[in-house]
Amino acid sequence: MTVTRIRGARLLDPTKGIDDALELEITGSRISAVGHELSGSADQVVEAEGLWLAPGFVDLHTHLREPGQEYKESIATGTKSAAAGGFTTVCAMANTDPVNDSPAVTEFIRRRARETAAVRVHVIAAATQGLRGEVMSEMALLRDAGAVAFSDDGAVIMNAAVMRRVLEYAFGIGRTVIAHCEDLDLRGPGVVHEGAHATCCGLPGSPAEAESVMVARDLELARLTGAALHIAHVSAARSVDMIRDAKRAGVRVTAEVTPHHLALCDERIRGYDTNAKMAPPLRTARDREALREGLADGTIDCVATDHAPHAAYEKDVEFCGAPFGVVGLETALPIVLELVRERRLSALAAIDALTRRPARVLGLGAGTLEVGAPADLVLIDPDRVWKVEAQGLASRSKNSPFLGNEFVGRATQTWVGGRVVHALDEESS
Amino acid sequence: MKQLLDTETPSREELERILDTTEAMLEISQRDIKKVPTLRGRTVINMFLEPSTRTRVSFEIAAKRLSADAINVTASGSSLSKAETLSDMARNLSAMQADVLVVRDRNAGVPAMLARHLSIPVINAGDGNHEHPTQALLDAFTIRQAFGNIEGRVVSIIGDVAHSRVARSNIHALTKLGAEVRIAGPPTMIPVGVEQFGVKPCTSIDEALDGAHVVMMLRIQMERLEGALFPSVREYASTWGLSRERLRLARPDAVVLHPGPVNRGVEIQSEVADAEPSRILDQVTNGVATRMAVLYLLTGDSQ
Ligand SMILES: [Zn+2]
Numbered sequence: 016m017t018v019t020r021i022r023g024a025r026l027l028d029p030t031k032g033i034d035d036a037l038e039l040e041i042t043g044s045r046i047s048a049v050g051h052e053l054s055g056s057a058d059q060v061v062e063a064e065g066l067w068l069a070p071g072f073v074d075l076h077t078h079l080r081e082p083g084q085e086y087k088e089s090i091a092t093g094t095k096s097a098a099a100g101g102f103t104t105v106c107a108m109a110n111t112d113p114v115n116d117s118p119a120v121t122e123f124i125r126r127r128a129r130e131t132a133a134v135r136v137h138v139i140a141a142a143t144q145g146l147r148g149e150v151m152s153e154m155a156l157l158r159d160a161g162a163v164a165f166s167d168d169g170a171v172i173m174n175a176a177v178m179r180r181v182l183e184y185a186f187g188i189g190r191t192v193i194a195h196c197e198d199l200d201l202r203g204p205g206v207v208h209e210g211a212h213a214t215c216c217g218l219p220g221s222p223a224e225a226e227s228v229m230v231a232r233d234l235e236l237a238r239l240t241g242a243a244l245h246i247a248h249v250s251a252a253r254s255v256d257m258i259r260d261a262k263r264a265g266v267r268v269t270a271e272v273t274p275h276h277l278a279l280c281d282e283r284i285r286g287y288d289t290n291a292k293m294a295p296p297l298r299t300a301r302d303r304e305a306l307r308e309g310l311a312d313g314t315i316d317c318v319a320t321d322h323a324p325h326a327a328y329e330k331d332v333e334f335c336g337a338p339f340g341v342v343g344l345e346t347a348l349p350i351v352l353e354l355v356r357e358r359r360l361s362a363l364a365a366i367d368a369l370t371r372r373p374a375r376v377l378g379l380g381a382g383t384l385e386v387g388a389p390a391d392l393v394l395i396d397p398d399r400v401w402k403v404e405a406q407g408l409a410s411r412s413k414n415s416p417f418l419g420n421e422f423v424g425r426a427t428q429t430w431v432g433g434r435v436v437h438a439l440d441e442e443s444s
Numbered sequence: 445m446k447q448l449l450d451t452e453t454p455s456r457e458e459l460e461r462i463l464d465t466t467e468a469m470l471e472i473s474q475r476d477i478k479k480v481p482t483l484r485g486r487t488v489i490n491m492f493l494e495p496s497t498r499t500r501v502s503f504e505i506a507a508k509r510l511s512a513d514a515i516n517v518t519a520s521g522s523s524l525s526k527a528e529t530l531s532d533m534a535r536n537l538s539a540m541q542a543d544v545l546v547v548r549d550r551n552a553g554v555p556a557m558l559a560r561h562l563s564i565p566v567i568n569a570g571d572g573n574h575e576h577p578t579q580a581l582l583d584a585f586t587i588r589q590a591f592g593n594i595e596g597r598v599v600s601i602i603g604d605v606a607h608s609r610v611a612r613s614n615i616h617a618l619t620k621l622g623a624e625v626r627i628a629g630p631p632t633m634i635p636v637g638v639e640q641f642g643v644k645p646c647t648s649i650d651e652a653l654d655g656a657h658v659v660m661m662l663r664i665q666m667e668r669l670e671g672a673l674f675p676s677v678r679e680y681a682s683t684w685g686l687s688r689e690r691l692r693l694a695r696p697d698a699v700v701l702h703p704g705p706v707n708r709g710v711e712i713q714s715e716v717a718d719a720e721p722s723r724i725l726d727q728v729t730n731g732v733a734t735r736m737a738v739l740y741l742l743t744g745d746s747q
Binding site: 331 | 452530549551557573635636641
């Protein structure tokens with residue numbers, strides 16, 4: 016078996032609280048040693064002076080679009096994008112075509128992942144049949160086929176009684192329900208956050224309460240049922256407050272925040288860039304501040320990308336007619352590192368939010384550098400300055416709100432099971 | 445100025461330059477032969493992807509009085525439709541080799557998005573609930589005509605401010621030109637954050653009218669009933685409509701403006717719409733002159 020030694024790096028392992036200059040050795044597909052000045056021969060030595068070595072990132076919210084919308088993304092291209100961003104595990108959302116509400120689709124996705132994926136793919140299945148919010152999906156069969164969680168995502172389950180039953184049932188079979196909290200009636204035609212910027216642009220707004228009302232409902236239902244509830248892409252300050260209170264009260268709730276909600280606010284819609292259109296929308300600077308605080312104090316468990324690819328021609332229309340969503344796998348890291356530079360998070364906490372903590376939400380067992388664990392790793396150059404350009408993105412779709420941005424920090428090499436799945440060539444910067 | 449996409453962007457000086465030029469254009473419009481050769485050989489595309497006879501005709505007359513060739517593109521009469529992307533649409537328009545594009549669209553932002561792809565000047569002739577800058581300029585001109593200046597004048601905008609591009613453009617233009625702008629309407633139709641634009645929200649029409657120089661009534665769209673934004677036409681007319689009695693709260697020399705077409709008996713009573721304080725027909729006349737001024741300044745030989 017091939018032995019690879021990575022030396023000179025600052026090794027960050029949140030599962031053990033390690034932030035130290037340590038060497039790491041990969042033998043075959045697994046981590047075989049971690050320590051100071053490892054001895055023994057290696058087939059290959061990676062010199063990683065000035066770089067960080069961390070567990071590969073885990074994304075709980077990825078739209079891979081396969082089956083059915085391969086013109087936007089495929090399991091192959093989406094996972095290539097993941098690898099380029101430092102992710103070694105992604106969780107594929109259920110809103111494919113056909114919808115992933117049957118064991119056959121779940122098995123199809125898992126098979127295609129085995130055949131074509133660059134990183135590990137877990138499957139999130141629909142909570143209700145056809146994402147219609149009426150009848151629950153065959154959750155136990157889906158679990159047996161490999162589904163790690165259930166979610167209707169943006170096809171919000173508006174009927175509280177249905178949501179209650181879904182939570183109850185999922186709890187009984189040992190699975191978490193992921194909720195996209197947005198009251199679709201309150202949102203109405205809203206495409207951006209309701210506020211002065213929306214008013215100025217003449218775009219229909221959706222208030223932060225469209226989210227917080229639903230967060231309140233789902234927290235109450237989680238309390239009622241005892242179920243594990245994961246709240247997707249929190250965007251509003253009020254939601255953060257309510258989640259914090261619910262956690263204190265013992266509700267089994269976890270939450271994620273997207274890089275774009277951490278980085279941007281609603282001012283970004285000026286100029287009608289449809290790459291600034293997503294659900295939930297970018298909110299105020301005050302909301303963004305609350306999200307950063309929530310991530311730092313642990314109210315928000317992790318960062319998740321909500322990577323949502325759309326073809327250029329779909330976004331190249333009037334703002335109201337453009338689909339919601341942005342790609343995010345390749346730009347997540349520098350946004351989180353920015354919080355480290357601003358001293359909002361320690362380096363270890365930043366890595367934690369991308370690795371151990373998301374893995375723990377769904378019990379995925381990833382996100383560790385323990386000896387014996389699969390060698391899912393990422394080397395990070397925290398000082399690498401690079402410009403986000405459409406042609407530089409590995410994703411099939413280029414709908415990023417950060418096109419043209421200069422970022423600091425990039426994944427330079429990614430391993431999945433000891434195999435290199437991404438290596439940034441020296442010239443590209 | 446290279447574009448007229450809104451009244452939020454131009455400076456006070458730029459707005460005043462348009463108003464001054466409008467003065468000259470109005471003079472042309474009052475001659476026997478209402479035509480000057482200023483834009484001879486230039487082509488203006490009037491692309492109206494949302495039906496609007498009034499504004500389209502106004503732009504068309506304006507172009508013709510300046511001797512420009514005006515081509516009308518309407519939603520039904522052309523291949524330009526929402527089935528294509530905005531960059532395709534822009535490519536098609538570029539291929540027509542026009543000198544200026546006038547665009548009306550039911551979607552906010554479309555003129556700005558097209559302008560990003562085009563090298564010719566773009567004039568927004570109304571985009572969704574965003575802006576209608578030439579309407580605001582003609583309103584400002586009409587106010588200046590009535591009072592000699594705009595600075596310090598109290599302008600009350602009444603009605604569905606949230607869904608009105610006319611209101612947005614007037615708020616930006618008139619506050620910039622020094623007017624005191626008040627707004628009033630059903631609470632469901634006052635947009636969030638509007639106080640940040642330097643206007644004074646009033647809780648009743650009476651409060652808004654008190655001592656006003658200008659009363660600007662907005663058109664109410666009946667489909668707002670379905671959106672549950674107001675309960676009935678009867679209630680709207682009695683609570684937010686302009687009657688002769690109410691108008692007495694304004695200054696004796698107050699003028700009444702309305703962007704048209706008027707819903708008689710709803711936002712404005714006929715007795716007011718047709719009476720002395722009404723400048724609704726002046727607005728139409730001034731609209732042509734304003735659009736001539738904008739076309740001239742954006743495409744003419746003026747540097
Ligand atoms: Zn979602």
